[in-house]
Amino acid sequence: MRLSLKIVGAQGQGVNSVGEMCAKGLKRSGYCVFGYREYMSLIKGGHSSYQLDVSAQPVRSSTTQVDVVVTFNHHGIGKNLRDLRKGGILLHQTPQWKFKRPEDQAYVTEQGIRVIELPTEAILQKLKAKPILGNVLITAVVWSLLGQKEEQLRELVREQFGHKKDLLELNFACISEGFAVKEQIASGLSLPLPQPDPTWKDHLLLTGSQAMGLGVIHAGCRLYAGYPMTPSSPLLTFIANMQNETGMVVKQAEDEITAAQMTVGAMHMGTRAVTATAGGGFDLMTETLSLTGITETPAVFIVAQRPGPGTALPTWTAQGDLLMAIGSGHGEFTRLVMAASDAQDAFDLLPEAFNYAEEYQIPVIVLTDKQLAEALFTQQPFDQARAKLKRGRLVTEPASLKKLRSSDRYDPAAPDGISPRWLPGSEAAVYCAQGDEHSGDGSDSEDAENACLQVEKRMKKGVALKAALPEPLFTGPKEPETLVVSWGSNRGVLQDVLESDELKGKNIGYLHFQYLWPLKTELFEALAAKARKIVLVECTYEGQFSSLLLRATGRAVSRKILKYDGRPFFYDELKMALLSALSS
């Protein structure tokens, strides 16, 4: 059982701050919370929303229909009225509001929606409080509707404003007024929250970008160079805000090419460095990506997807950069493309990305998307002992360094095509990391035979890499009738849907791919051979991943559930789509 709460208003009005405060409070009360933001590509005035889906069970998705809409302005009353399910509550603060469109009033009546006006302005005037304190007032009313205790909210506010005594007193006054006014305007109304589960209390509440930022730091990454671009910017912001704690070198570069080149230069020198961008920025980085293919420099590129082409929908989500990531950069070379799906993955996969980059001396592309980057996850504290530092054939011991010959760097005879790598400043034979085709020591070579050997060396790494990659993650019965395949941020909503009452008894298996290229297909083939239906779930128009499966296995999926409106899959929507796929 879940309860959904949607806070809407103009950007800059405080939608996020109310959302975040409610989320934190609810989690601390023993609930799992999933937060979902929608906003437009502008700073002030655009219509934005922050939705919280709350449950005592795991919740990793949003519903299209909510129990409460809290609206800061009158636009939200009209725009979001139909988001309310039967018997829902519309809490607004527009004095003497009357529905102008008769169909809106009819909807309210038919659906039994309770419309509640909060006299925010009058209360704030009485308290001599600035409009910004309306956020706390609204939160207090919602808090009271949820049957939560006043003291919990005070505690949250104390944490935020404790250092400013006057402000704290005013905040407390707003909370008291909020609880009091709720009894006047919504007496007897309450929202049925399930029994809490105390295990959630110690969980973390964080966005995918924050989880990924922690993963970057955890991985031992010491330099971050980036150029702002939604939805990768929250990662840049997080890493930059952490720099005084972590001691990382953070550089906001003059463009994406610079960011990419700087990270490559830094990785060549021997530290761990990363850059993040969105599809358009990554387009600019791809020549650099290709360079790392031939110089065999480890590199990690994070690509936060949003709809394209062009600027398209900058603040919305998509998965349309999959084939671009796999085909990016001119020429043929080995690369790894992986995708994170949730906060856990965002944290766990970053050390892996660096490890693979260094072990195979290849570029690694980590795909994420706006949904993962900005959604709020309730997350178990991250295990600090799981990740291992793997630097592959990096040579640092003086005795081993002395034995190296220049030609060892790109010796085509290296096992699996993976040569020893050693760092500038190491007392050893020197070499050239050569962007032109080269012989063993990095000297230019246009010799035909050597060219073949070097191409083969670089491609051979892909064979070894594919063998080393883990199988995709499978949940479900051993021989499912229906096999659902997906990747990236769809995982959360798929997990929720497959655990729903309507679907949990069905014979469905779910194969989730974290590693997308090279594509490991053994498990897929074994399951697909016995399944009656293969269903792809993806936020694209074409179903890009199905073309990879077809290319790698010759097997086509039988059904694609696709979405390309910039929105993620919603819980109820995907449940219906899957049920319909099962019955067709």
Add this chain to the structure above:
Amino acid sequence: MKIPLSLSSSAMQAFSSPNRCTWCDGCGDYGIWSAAKRALVTLGLQPWQVLLCYDVGCHGNMSDKLGGYRFHGLHGRVIPLAAGAALANPKVPVIAFGGDGASFSEGVGHLVHAVRSNYRMTFVLHNNANYGLTTGQASALTWQGQTMNSSPNGIPEETLNSMDFIFSLRPTFVARGFSGNIPQLTEILQAAIQHRGFAFVDILQACPTYNRFATHEWLLAHCYDAHAEGHDPKDFEKARKVAVDTRERVATGILYQNEDIPAFHERLKPRQGVKTTPVEEVKIMDVSQWLKEFV
């Protein structure tokens, strides 16, 4: 500063490469190559102690003709590549080489921000005033009106005044040399490599195949040593004037240097007092101390 004429042959040998040079006879790259080698040896550096980064162009063919750890990257992008390397390990001197085509057209944005950021690195501009490796097209520094490959009617654009441009960015080190004056060039490069921040070294060089205006002879006749005439490299305004005005003579030598401006990495608050380099800090970092704020 005097350059020892006979450097230890074993030290010079260490930087030698078995690969034969592939530049045209009379190419200015030979002079820059010699001076770079001499500067490194004079500074007592071993090949393993430096990183030389190359752009793509005729000069980039030096990447396998001179010892040292090297990176031969992309056209126009050598500066951010080298800057990233320098930030990762400020203990290893990083020298980037690029041509005027790459640095004043394709990668000009990087040059702007490198000067502004004052990364600790040396940038050596192989300035032959054209795109040599792609067979003699005009660069932004080719003289206006010259007929070049792909500009049969002469270049319509104004020539970019590179020194005026550089000085407008408030650089901390600007020098100009001439590939025909190897002793002076060696001195310039030595000072550049030791500079606190971003050292911009403009080296005028002949391109005997495609540049028929600023030839070796023309450069010989026009270049003069500004220091011999009492130029003070501490005076920014005078330096700018001397550097920009090339109507009759071309000033060479270290034209401007300011060591009071901290390099980029020195300005980073999180790096204050840190003794290690980012290269030495790679380990799995326990982040549990930062998880509390999310509970």
